[in-house]
Amino acid sequence: MRKLGRTGIEVSAYCLGTMVFGKMGNPNHDDCVRMIHRALEEGVNFVDTADVYGYSETEEIVGKALKGHRDEVVLATKFNGPMGEGPNRGGSSRRWVVQAVEGSLKRLRTDYIDLYQIHHPDPYTDIEETLSALTDLVRAGKIRAIGSSNLPASEIVEAQWVSQRRGLHRLRTEQPTYSLLNRGIERDILPVCHRYGLGVLVWSPLAMGLLTGRYRKNAPRPDNARMDWVPRHLTDERKLDAVEQLLTLAEEAGHSLTHLAMAFATSHPDVTSAIIGPRTMDQLDDLLVGATLTLGDDILDKIDAIVPPGTDIGPLDVSYTPPSLTHTDLRRRPSHERAAA
Numbered sequence: 001m002r003k004l005g006r007t008g009i010e011v012s013a014y015c016l017g018t019m020v021f022g023k024m025g026n027p028n029h030d031d032c033v034r035m036i037h038r039a040l041e042e043g044v045n046f047v048d049t050a051d052v053y054g055y056s057e058t059e060e061i062v063g064k065a066l067k068g069h070r071d072e073v074v075l076a077t078k079f080n081g082p083m084g085e086g087p088n089r090g091g092s093s094r095r096w097v098v099q100a101v102e103g104s105l106k107r108l109r110t111d112y113i114d115l116y117q118i119h120h121p122d123p124y125t126d127i128e129e130t131l132s133a134l135t136d137l138v139r140a141g142k143i144r145a146i147g148s149s150n151l152p153a154s155e156i157v158e159a160q161w162v163s164q165r166r167g168l169h170r171l172r173t174e175q176p177t178y179s180l181l182n183r184g185i186e187r188d189i190l191p192v193c194h195r196y197g198l199g200v201l202v203w204s205p206l207a208m209g210l211l212t213g214r215y216r217k218n219a220p221r222p223d224n225a226r227m228d229w230v231p232r233h234l235t236d237e238r239k240l241d242a243v244e245q246l247l248t249l250a251e252e253a254g255h256s257l258t259h260l261a262m263a264f265a266t267s268h269p270d271v272t273s274a275i276i277g278p279r280t281m282d283q284l285d286d287l288l289v290g291a292t293l294t295l296g297d298d299i300l301d302k303i304d305a306i307v308p309p310g311t312d313i314g315p316l317d318v319s320y321t322p323p324s325l326t327h328t329d330l331r332r333r334p335s336h337e338r339a340a341a
Contacts (some may be wrong), residue, residue: 232317238313
């Protein structure tokens, strides 16, 4: 068990992610429930989901599985993603936050959520607006702690400052992506989380499947490959080259690449939990078997030589990209103003 930042809550080093439970991966609800129960039996007490996963379906599966187990579990969910038609069915406004939490509570069959997270940055909503709404929900007893996901370091700092100045509850956790192939958060996100005492639960420690050993350079793509979702990520030659080197390292050390990747993610002192996202019971069992692996400094040094600390080998297709990079008018002056003289 590890402390979840400074909340006083203790969580397992593996957090069971449920994104692929339901139509996004495993449509068999009973099978998904059995996997949740198996994880709990093996000592995992941390479960993460989101309202947008399966557009409500996944939260309903989790709610069904936690019947009779609710007090044993630290339950985390997220809001912000679009939940249907209409301009106000998503985002981080007070209007939506208050509505979204009621929907999650109902689907999860619970009176409270242990960790309620902002799923993505919302550049069009003042962070004070969001924190104020979340503070009211904490005071109402509907949520216990609040966190964020995919927030840039500067916005984590801003949120902490706003909470202090306005007397609001502050973000207690951050959920960024982190893996052997994407180590960018070591440069700024993790140091900022350390400074403010935030718990960190990292998503995609297996790099959306690239670190399972199923994806090889110049080899056919495996069945169920997410080519329609993260095509650039799964075909990036630089990543595939690194995977080949990491596979060799894992084999020489007598480990599977999957176990090596998970052990790497949990070895960082500022990472509280690594989110596992099994689609089948066999995948879950394999991940649990590897939980006892500890990497020595010699292996970690060799990993650093393949993927240097603080670097990303290309972004994930699903990573957050700020408007300053996606909207040309935010990085290009009008043509008539571009001249320096």
